[in-house]
Amino acid sequence: MDQAAPIISIQNVTKRFGPVIAVDDVALDIQPNEFFALLGPSGCGKTTLLRMLAGFEMPDAGTIAIGGQDMTEVPPNRRPVNMVFQSYAVFPHMSVFDNVAYGLRVVKTPTSEVDSRVREAIEMTQLSDLANRKPDQLSGGQRQRVALARALVKRPKVLLLDEPLSALDAKLREAMQLELVNLQRNVGITFIIVTHDQNEALSMANRIAVMEGGQIRQIARPSELYEFPNSRFVADFIGKMNLFEGRVSGRQGDKLGVEVAGIGQLWLPVAAGIPAPPEAGAVGIAVRPEKVRLRRQGGEANRIGLHGRVNQIAYYGDTSHVFVTLESGRTLSANLQNEARSATLGIAVGEDVWCSWDPGDVLVLTN
Amino acid sequence: MALPIVIPEICMGVAMMAFFARIGWPSGLPWPLSLSNITIAHIAFSFPFVAVIVRGRLVGFNRELEDASKDLGAGEWQTMRHIVMPYLRPGIVAGALIAFTLSLDDFIITFFTSGPDAITLPVKIFSMVRFSVTPEVNAASTVLIIITVIATVAATRLQAPSRQDSSGGG
Numbered sequence: 001m002d003q004a005a006p007i008i009s010i011q012n013v014t015k016r017f018g019p020v021i022a023v024d025d026v027a028l029d030i031q032p033n034e035f036f037a038l039l040g041p042s043g044c045g046k047t048t049l050l051r052m053l054a055g056f057e058m059p060d061a062g063t064i065a066i067g068g069q070d071m072t073e074v075p076p077n078r079r080p081v082n083m084v085f086q087s088y089a090v091f092p093h094m095s096v097f098d099n100v101a102y103g104l105r106v107v108k109t110p111t112s113e114v115d116s117r118v119r120e121a122i123e124m125t126q127l128s129d130l131a132n133r134k135p136d137q138l139s140g141g142q143r144q145r146v147a148l149a150r151a152l153v154k155r156p157k158v159l160l161l162d163e164p165l166s167a168l169d170a171k172l173r174e175a176m177q178l179e180l181v182n183l184q185r186n187v188g189i190t191f192i193i194v195t196h197d198q199n200e201a202l203s204m205a206n207r208i209a210v211m212e213g214g215q216i217r218q219i220a221r222p223s224e225l226y227e228f229p230n231s232r233f234v235a236d237f238i239g240k241m242n243l244f245e246g247r248v249s250g251r252q253g254d255k256l257g258v259e260v261a262g263i264g265q266l267w268l269p270v271a272a273g274i275p276a277p278p279e280a281g282a283v284g285i286a287v288r289p290e291k292v293r294l295r296r297q298g299g300e301a302n303r304i305g306l307h308g309r310v311n312q313i314a315y316y317g318d319t320s321h322v323f324v325t326l327e328s329g330r331t332l333s334a335n336l337q338n339e340a341r342s343a344t345l346g347i348a349v350g351e352d353v354w355c356s357w358d359p360g361d362v363l364v365l366t367n
Numbered sequence: 368m369a370l371p372i373v374i375p376e377i378c379m380g381v382a383m384m385a386f387f388a389r390i391g392w393p394s395g396l397p398w399p400l401s402l403s404n405i406t407i408a409h410i411a412f413s414f415p416f417v418a419v420i421v422r423g424r425l426v427g428f429n430r431e432l433e434d435a436s437k438d439l440g441a442g443e444w445q446t447m448r449h450i451v452m453p454y455l456r457p458g459i460v461a462g463a464l465i466a467f468t469l470s471l472d473d474f475i476i477t478f479f480t481s482g483p484d485a486i487t488l489p490v491k492i493f494s495m496v497r498f499s500v501t502p503e504v505n506a507a508s509t510v511l512i513i514i515t516v517i518a519t520v521a522a523t524r525l526q527a528p529s530r531q532d533s534s535g536g537g
Contacts, residue, residue: 077440103439106445150439
C-alpha cells in the first residue's frame with residue numbers, strides 16, 4: 001500500500017460523560033480502502049468513537065480529520081461519512097425505494113439522477129425484487145440491506161457500521177460476513193465496523209484496533225493480533241489461551257529463561273515483533289489450545305511437555321476441545337482437528353496423556 | 368403543563384373572565400374576532416390533553432431514525448417534516464379530535480368568557496332550557512352527543528398501536 005494520506009485521522013481525542021471517561025486520548029489513522037474494526041468489550045468506548053466519527057458526539061479534546069479536512073465540529077449531515085445503525089433505523093413509513101432515495105432527495109438531487117443511483121444501489125444489495133415493499137414486510141437481513149443501500153447510494157468516503165451482525169442468526173451472520181467483505185472490495189471505500197465479537201473482527205477486517213477502558217491497547221492485522229498479542233488483555237480477549245505464571249530467570253543469547261511453577265525452567269525464543277521482553281520480574285506464559293499436541297508417550301525433543309489425565313472432551317464435529325488435568329492440579333485445554341472420519345475419537349476421558357508444544361508458540365505476556 | 372386538567376373548570380372560567388376584563392379585551396368585534404376570547408380560553412384548557420396524547424405517541428419513537436435522517440444529509444427541519452411528523456400524525460389527529468370534543472361540549476368556561484355578541488351551542492341550550500324543555504333542546508342535545516361520540520371513537524382508534532408502528536428496527 002502506498003503512503004497516501006490517511007482517510008481518517010483521529011488525534012488525541014477524549015470524550016467524557018460526566019465523571020466517566022469514555023474515550024481517553026485516542027490517536028488513530030485509518031488508510032483509504034481499509035476494512036477496519038474497532039473491537040472491545042461493552043463500555044470500552046468503541047461506539048462512542050464511532051459516533052464521534054459520524055458527528056453525533058463532539059470530542060471534548062482533540063481533532064478528527066476526514067479526507068484531510070478537519071471535521072471535528074462539523075454536524076453529521078455535512079460529513080462525507082454514512083452510518084449503518086445497529087437497529088438499522090429503516091424509515092417505517094417509506095418503501096424500500098423511498099428509503100434509499102431519501103438521502104439524495106433531501107439534498108435536492110435531480111429526479112433522473114435519483115432514479116438511476118437508487119436502482120444501482122438496490123441492485124448492488126440484491127433488493128431489486130423488494131423495491132416497493134415497506135420495512136414491516138421485510139426480514140431482519142433484508143432491512144439491513146436497505147440500510148446499507150441507503151448509506152452507499154450517497155457515495156460516502158467512509159462507511160461506518162455499528163455491530164452490523166449482532167441481530168442476525170448464526171448462518172446468516174457467516175454469509176453476511178463474506179458479503180460485507182466483497183461489498184467493500186467492489187465499492188472500493190473504507191469500511192469501519194464496531195463489534196464486540198472477535199470472530200467478526202478477525203474474519204472481516206484488514207486491521208483491528210482492540211480497545212479497553214477508552215484506550216486502544218493494540219492495532220494490528222488479525223493474524224498479528226492473534227499470534228503476537230502485546231498484553232494479557234489482548235491475548236485473553238482474542239481467542240483462548242492456557243496461561244501460566246512465571247518469573248524471568250535470565251537471558252541466553254536469543255532465548256529468554258523463565259521459571260514456571262508446575263513446569264520448570266523454560267528457554268523461550270524471543271519472538272520478533274513483540275515489545276522488548278522483560279529483564280526480570282513476573283511474566284505470564286501462554287499457549288493457545290490449537291498449538292497443544294496430545295500423545296500417549298512423552299519425551300519429544302525440543303518441545304515443552306506435561307503429563308496429565310483427560311478430564312473432559314467437548315465435541316464440535318470439526319474440532320474437539322480436550323481438557324486435561326495436569327499433575328499440578330490445574331487444567332490445560334487442547335484443540336484437536338478431527339482429521340480422520342471416525343465415530344469414535346482416538347482419545348477418551350480418564351486416559352493418561354502427554355501434552356506438548358513448541359517453545360516458539362509460547363506467548364510472553366507482561367502487562 | 369397538566370395544571371388546566373387539575374384545576375376545576377369554574378375556577379378557570381372565573382379566572383379567564385377576570386383576565387380578559389383586566390386587560391380590557393375589546394368587545395363588539397366583527398364575527399370571527401368576537402369568538403377570540405372564547406378561542407383563547409378553549410386553547411388554554413385543551414392544550415394539556417393534546418400534549419399528553421402526542422407525548423404518549425412520541426415515547427415510542429426510535430431516536431435512531433432522527434440520527435439516520437441527519438446522517439443522510441437532512442437538516443433539523445427536514446428531519447422533523449419527513450420523519451418525525453409522519454410518525455406523530457396519528458397522535459396529532461387523535462389530540463385534535465379530543466380537543467374538538469372538549470371544546471364542543473364545554474359549558475362552564477365558555478359561559479364565563481363569552482360576551483353578549485358571541486354564543487356557542489352548549490350555552491345556547493342552557494339559555495333555552497331556562498324557559499322550558501322544548502323538542503328543539505332534545506334535538507340539539509342529540510346532535511351534540513352523536514358528534515362527540517364519533518369524534519371520540521375516531522380518536523381512540525387512532526391512538527391504538529397499529530402493526531405499522533414498528534420503528535424500523537431489526
